[in-house]
Amino acid sequence: MTVRATIREPVVAVTTDFKAEPPAGIVAIAASSSEGASVYELIREDIIEGRLAANERLVAADIARRHGTSTNPVREALQLLRGEGFVTFAPNRGARVRPIDQDFVRDIYEIGVLIEPALTRWFVGMATHEDITELERIQDLIEENNFADPHRHSELDTAFHTVMYQRHYNRHVAELWWKHREVLRAVSRRYNFTLARRATVMREHRELIGCVRAQDADRAGDVIARHVEGSGRHILEQMRAASAARAG
Amino acid sequence: MTVRATIREPVVAVTTDFKAEPPAGIVAIAASSSEGASVYELIREDIIEGRLAANERLVAADIARRHGTSTNPVREALQLLRGEGFVTFAPNRGARVRPIDQDFVRDIYEIGVLIEPALTRWFVGMATHEDITELERIQDLIEENNFADPHRHSELDTAFHTVMYQRHYNRHVAELWWKHREVLRAVSRRYNFTLARRATVMREHRELIGCVRAQDADRAGDVIARHVEGSGRHILEQMRAASAARAG
DNA sequence: CGCGGATGGATCATACATTCTTTGACGCAA
């Protein structure tokens, strides 16, 4: 939350500095107003981060008061979120938070398993020498960080995949990937990486680079499928563990 | 447009009567109000049907006047459409129609090629004898109609696929499929089926039923991939032909 | 248990303030 306040100052993008950004062409839905953080973003964050309980009612007037605006922008933000699937509406009964539960996460990562291999296969056929160098550079940074700074890992990991997908001709698929990626990133922020998962991530990234270098698109697709599948399962396991801990 | 006026009367759903409906659990975003046709639906139809030109500006006040409402519901509808990808926004410059062009259609059907095989494979493992009977019944009706009534074919064809996907556990994927299906259906309404395509559709549907009966999930997935791919290419070809005709 | 009012809130209609974009007229300079 407080981080947002500092965002206004011009961030000098050093080449080694990674900030998770949508692949070019995908307009971060972002603020429609001049304000740094739109109501839309605030509500969305609250939902994904779990600050709003599942199925909690979203009363327009309350939200407006809380964020110091009127109901009109709030209602528009809620409609936007509805279109994106984060909020459900019942006629004349207003909006509710769509639960970001295990089913939701499973649904999301399964879509990733279906589409990322296709994106990856395409990338293998389009990769330049510079792309491979960039992938290796990022992977070096990932290993250098070695999960010490979770947030940095998340940014680097996203950058790794963005290098592969950002130029894909199918902007819808790329956008689909990006939206799902954001959700999973937010959810996984709540948990830590197991040692097993850390090792697997490193191995699979290196294996992937090898496939790209060897121009083996099909194997790259398989690796990515395994990678995404494993990532999703890992998050699900963490969620299960956490809910089991809460329960008893 | 005038058709909408009759929608209010209760449609008695005879079993042999097919009306394309979203798979259970998918709330047709539909009206938030009591009105039969919400502003949302009207704008959406206008975009998909091509009545609104690509990149045309969507001025809230105009739309409100045209539909006899105030700007408030219109703005919400536009945000909803933004979330669904039918409308693009530029800060302080309002909304524009996202072009439903060849690239758009290609993007959409490619997503279908990626996800429908997974849905189908799952269905093969879950299909009951009743499901197969239902598929055959629908296919019989399709062949009986034999493309004579294009609208009826569209409804039946959608029903065929809905039988397979409607019970899938991953509601996100099912919803994704449904949304894309609706778009493709609307676009393809503008064109006719070639004779070649008609034959292929029949053959693939029958082949698919055979796979389900034989419990061959992988082959069913392959058939569906080919089926969706072919369907997408067919629409694209029609669009190309039409635009070539316009141009020259 | 069922019914009727009370209440909260959704939905919509207006009206208006503010800010941004666009556009075209105008004037100055090459």
Place this chain on the structure above:
DNA sequence: TTGCGTCAAAGAATGTATGATCCATCCGCG
């Protein structure tokens, strides 16, 4: 004359405020 920058006015987007109306839910009363 032509090109270009300036600037004011119009057109819209965006946000605020307020009231009307309708619907869902709750609560007390019979």
